[in-house]
Amino acid sequence: MEESTTQKPTESGYKGLVFLDPKDITIHESELAGMNVTVGGETFEEVRASLALPITEPDRYVSLRIGASKGEEQEIGMIRDVNELSPENQVLVRRELRKRYFLHVIYKILSLKEKFGFLYFEAETSKGLRKFAVRWEYNRVQEYSEFGRIIIDTDDNRYIIPDLRKLSPEEYKNFTRYIYW
């Protein structure tokens, strides 16, 4: 049975999971916040996008949501795969996703030291050279997919090492000296 049918939220009564038909979605840029999304002839304003599996499936299962500004957030529906959208729509959805997730990808750990229970990193990241501190605690460095780690610094900023195996032996040794879990 084909599940990928678009239902208008009002018809579905917000019950059950609604997968949106990529052909049935039109997305417009909003002047204020979020996007304007038209689904099945109905337009929704201030639409936000969020990922169901931001770590393991960063391109799939995108939830389009309305009402966040009124404190009564509801899901219009889910997009199974961003790549199935039209190129224009893809751009807008990805931009909205970038607004939701502010992440740094670590390319190289230049220095890692411990002092007074904090780990001080200096690293080359997707957002340039960054120096940040992390509380030396288990919950501040977590697994990210199978071989990666996500590091949350003292400001709650997020840094990702996608694959520990791709670090140089020296970086790996220094990293696991402090973070072995």
Added chain:
Amino acid sequence: MLRKALPPKYAAWLSEQNIPESDILLCTDNDITFEGEYAERWVVVTRDAVIMLRERDGQVQAARSFKMADIESARIDPRVGSGFLQVKVHGHWAEVARFSNARAIWFERIAAKITRFKETGEIILTEEDEKEQNRCPTCGLLLRSSTDICPRCINKNRVFGRLLRMMQPYWPWALGTLLLVFTGIGLDLVPPQLSRILMDDIFVHDPARPYLMPEWALRLMNITPGTQMTPSEKVTLLFFVVFLGMAGVQLLRIGLNIVIGRLSVTVGTKITYDLRHKLFSRLSELSVRYYDRHQVGILMQRVTGDTESLHGFVSQSTQGFLVNILLPVFIGAALFKMNPTLTLYVFIPAPFVIISTYYFWEFVYPNYYKYWDSHSKMNAMLNSVLSGVRVVKAFAQEEREISRFNHLSGNVQASRQRVDKATGTFYPIVGFIFGLGGLIVWYVGGRYVLEGKGMTLGTLTAFTSYLGMFYGPLSSLTYISSWLTGFMTSAQRVFEVLDTEPELQDTDSALHLHICRGEIEFKNVTFGYDRYNPVIRDVTAHIKPGEMIGIVGRSGSGKTTFVNLLCRFYEVDQGEILIDGISLRELHKDDIRRNIGLVLQEPFLFRGTIRENIAYGRPDADIENVMKAAKAANAHDFIMRLADGYDTKLGEYGSGLSGGERQRISIARALLYDPAILILDEATSSVDTESEKQIQEALAVATKGRTTIAIAHRLSTLRNSNRIIVMDDGRIIEMGTHDELIKKEGTYYRLVKIQTQLTSEPTVDRLELEKKEQEAAVSDESSEKETEEETEKDSEEKTDAESTEPSEDESSKDSEQTS
């Protein structure tokens, strides 16, 4: 900072726009673009606008600008790793700026200030507003929490001085211990000297050299000083040196160690006891707000772990740390006195030992941490799995849990191995270096002996004996600094609690309330756990003595905060609360609480007997009154069925009793307390129908003759209330009797209707509502239409009402619907 100085180019731009500096209310820099790239941005709030400035192609421009007149309010829209400052313009939220989490605290404050400006027309900046969280104000070091102590800036002298003052009552013990420590060190120096006498006076005495043994000692042994000793005299001397000298010193040392140990334990435990007492007393005095900010686990660590480390400090000071400092000094002096040149050779291995020990600790400390950490994780996993063993078995997940455990256990094994291997490698190497020192001394000293360069065999033996006593403490001194830092931080954490002044203190002129009538008045009360987000907004209510008031509303609507404020667990931000016409601020805290009885949703029972638990508020109550209270609370009969009756010991949190039974005991406790005001906070919401019935019966007795405030989700429990308050979003939106509110057909009416539809039992409400609907059916068509719309609206709300814990967001939804 909320009012940063603008860089000249931005200031110039504002000036070009005819915005004088005096118009700037708030100004702070921002770190990222809307696209999430790092770049300099400035947010400026003036009396007329909220502007976000950026620089593009060398030109400053306003990337976003909103007229203050159009803005309704401002807020932060938090995302993952960043957030947006938004303003509400013509009913829509618009983004002003995006910031990384590093800047979140400032933008939270800016949003609150803009909103306040729209409400009051002014922006007031306090010192608190400019304070950066979680950073040491002196050195900027990151701290674990805003209340944490900076380990770098901690004033060791101050803490140390304070500790010494704490020892003041025990100064005779402390002084005695110190003297004994010195005596002990003196004794430690004796055996090598005796071995020197053995060698030089008895075994290989050079007639040309005088005896090392003092003349008076020789005379005491009937040996004539200055003459060559006969073999029998040598045996006598040997006997004295070995049995009286060496054995005596050893016996004395053992005796001293025992006395020092006992004294340091006495002083250490006494100080720890004093500290624990002071800490617990202070913690008992601190307000509920303090506990909101601090995790109970951390506070427990302060009372137990940190105070215990003081004990460690005393024993370490006397037996470890002090000895380790003094011994190398004394031994160095002794060595120097014996042979200054050879002493210099002794120092050759010292730098190696110190440096290698430093690096060893640098390496081993993180590994020790890993071991402690992996161990605690394994324990936590064990605890959670064994506690939830039923769930594990029910879902047949034993294999998976075994595998998880093995993984964690493997981590323990690996980390332990790393530590032990490092230790096992390092210490033999250090031993070798020491040995090397010994070899150098043997070789150089040996040549001195052979070549007759002023050194005897006895002196060389004594020298080598001293070596072990010299190197050992020297290596341990390398980690004394980190130990001392850790200890000082512990001490400071203890002092920090002791120094925290209770937020709600009685004034000297505080009044007593001996007889309370139970009249309550809320006058324009506003309060927020965080001052910028009020959860009680401008609440005014008057409750007459003996009245029963029901409070209803969704989760997060402010019901529990309402009663928290009445108990004065928190101080109101604005307005005042009066009991019998006297402001809570003017009353003694104890008197307020003496007149308020609290029955909570989750009754908290302590470890102890049922009798002790019922008499918790009145420990002097006799058993007959305890039983009367239990009887009135419908608890007596089930207590009597227990084998040990009122002497039944309850486990932690009252384990061993059902939820309903625990609740009835807590009601008995409140009844015995006999308060003028009784607060029931969801007292029956977590028990089954049968228990609820029994509790309701108990409450009917309990509430008689006293002012009662009952918070309930089950509206049927409030039918006997004189009046009902309906709260939403921190405000009282409806107040009146059950009948009045039903007639009003507002929120209360709708809530009753939903709950009546949910229960199949015929109730008074149901009959009333059915009657109302029949009337509505025969009335005109327009009213019929209205009823249909209402039903449709209700069916949407029904989903929320079914949920036991609607979110804060849902409460605000209701707010918009009802307003």
